[in-house]
Amino acid sequence: MRGGARLAGAFQRPRIWKYQALSTCRRVSGSPTVYQPVLFHGLGAIVIGRGVEFGWPRSMAFHSGYSHVEAGPAEAVIEFGDHAQVNNNAFIKSEGAGIRIGAHALIGSFVQIYDSDFHDLDPGRRRSGQPRMAPVELAENVFIGDGVKILKGVSVGADSVIGAGAVVVSSIPAGVVAAGNPARVIREL
Numbered sequence: 001m002r003g004g005a006r007l008a009g010a011f012q013r014p015r016i017w018k019y020q021a022l023s024t025c026r027r028v029s030g031s032p033t034v035y036q037p038v039l040f041h042g043l044g045a046i047v048i049g050r051g052v053e054f055g056w057p058r059s060m061a062f063h064s065g066y067s068h069v070e071a072g073p074a075e076a077v078i079e080f081g082d083h084a085q086v087n088n089n090a091f092i093k094s095e096g097a098g099i100r101i102g103a104h105a106l107i108g109s110f111v112q113i114y115d116s117d118f119h120d121l122d123p124g125r126r127r128s129g130q131p132r133m134a135p136v137e138l139a140e141n142v143f144i145g146d147g148v149k150i151l152k153g154v155s156v157g158a159d160s161v162i163g164a165g166a167v168v169v170s171s172i173p174a175g176v177v178a179a180g181n182p183a184r185v186i187r188e189l
Contacts, residue, residue, distance in 0.1 A: 035062075
């Protein structure tokens with residue numbers, strides 16, 4: 001199995017370098033371990049703690065996808081706490097309100113996290129108006145399942161689990177399991 005892991009890494013290396021070259025964010029601090037390519041985009045800041053990992057070799061889309069982390073305007077900040085792990089094909093985008101992912105968080109594959117509506121909701125201002133924004137905060141040691149969408153203004157409390165495929169539109173307290181669309185607390189841990 002070790003030989004297979006080395007071979008997988010050898011095939012990923014050129015892809016990882018390609019996405020590093022394509023990244024436009026010049027305000028990335030920290031040095032994550034990158035198993036799957038990551039595109040760091042935007043004029044804002046991306047702050048990466050110690051021991052942060054992107055990608056997981058034994059999850060789907062490892063060889064074909066990439067993760068996208070975008071701190072759009074200059075005031076946008078996305079933070080990854082120490083030892084957070086982000087699985088394959090995550091999409092994390094801040095338009096300015098900010099996104100904070102706590103230490104030891106586990107983020108599943110195909111997770112999407114947004115701090116903005118991206119367009120004004122009023123039909124007459126969708127192309128020219130101001131979208132609503134609110135910060136997103138995932139506390140320490142949260143576990144976010146595959147395919148979860150976390151929308152603006154949401155906080156997820158420490159140690160909580162968000163079930164696969166959930167759409168999180170309101171805050172979730174610490175120490176619970178939440179699931180569904182919209183996500184609701186289904187039990188305590």
